[in-house]
Amino acid sequence: MKRLVILISGRGSNMEAILRSDLPVVVAAVISNEPDARGLEIARAHGIATAVVPHRSYPDREAFERALAEAIDRHAPDLVVLAGFMRVLTAGFVQRYRGRLVNIHPSLLPAFPGLHTHRRVLEAGVRIHGCTVHYVTESLDHGPIIIQAAVPVLPDDDEERLAARVLAQEHRIYPQAIRWIVEGRLRLVEGRVEVAGAKVPSGVLC
Numbered sequence: 164m165k166r167l168v169i170l171i172s173g174r175g176s177n178m179e180a181i182l183r184s185d186l187p188v189v190v191a192a193v194i195s196n197e198p199d200a201r202g203l204e205i206a207r208a209h210g211i212a213t214a215v216v217p218h219r220s221y222p223d224r225e226a227f228e229r230a231l232a233e234a235i236d237r238h239a240p241d242l243v244v245l246a247g248f249m250r251v252l253t254a255g256f257v258q259r260y261r262g263r264l265v266n267i268h269p270s271l272l273p274a275f276p277g278l279h280t281h282r283r284v285l286e287a288g289v290r291i292h293g294c295t296v297h298y299v300t301e302s303l304d305h306g307p308i309i310i311q312a313a314v315p316v317l318p319d320d321d322e323e324r325l326a327a328r329v330l331a332q333e334h335r336i337y338p339q340a341i342r343w344i345v346e347g348r349l350r351l352v353e354g355r356v357e358v359a360g361a362k363v364p365s366g367v368l369c
């Protein structure tokens with residue numbers, strides 16, 4: 164079975180959705196950069212090994228990432244899953260895990276990269292929002308898209324209601340993306356992801 168390491172920084176609800184998804188994988192470890200991340204407790208309750216690599220204890224990003232890579236590599240993962248991991252990664256780190264590093268982002272990329280996506284979506288008045296699972300490349304919140312899910316933005320939405328609607332879809336598409344990866348169904352063709360045998364082109368769910 165393929166081995167996963169999941170990186171978190173907080174609540175860990177995407178991590179939990181993955182743990183509950185009955186995927187044919189071994190979650191070898193959950194690693195957080197935040198010692199108080201609630202997701203760590205959830206992981207431990209599932210019997211998963213946890214580790215903390217506190218970024219504030221390192222003099223610079225490179226030193227932090229060296230320690231992080233060491234903690235990851237100890238578990239020899241086939242796939243490194245960023246699930247609400249809120250540190251920007253250097254090109255060197257991304258290259259080390261090229262092709263086996265995935266992320267979930269709460270917007271329909273390439274729209275709304277970065278932070279506070281739900282607030283910015285409401286401010287922009289867009290009518291359709293969603294979430295994206297993608298391979299990680301050197302540029303923040305970019306990289307070949309594996310799967311997306313769209314949700315409507317409703318007239319009486321506030322940030323919280325919209326975030327909850329998107330999060331429910333995140334919990335659906337992240338396990339789906341990982342399933343495709345571990346089943347070997349994804350192929351990168353000219354920088355885009357092809358999904359063998361998917362019922363919809365390029366893995367869009369609505």
Ligand code: GAR
Pocket residue numbers: 171172173174175176177178202246247248249267268269277278304330333
């Ligand atoms: C999720 O909404 C995830 O998409 C987002 O952080 C949240 C983490 O929640 N990630 C990013 O914004 C990364 N750019 P969780 O800890 O409950 O999974």
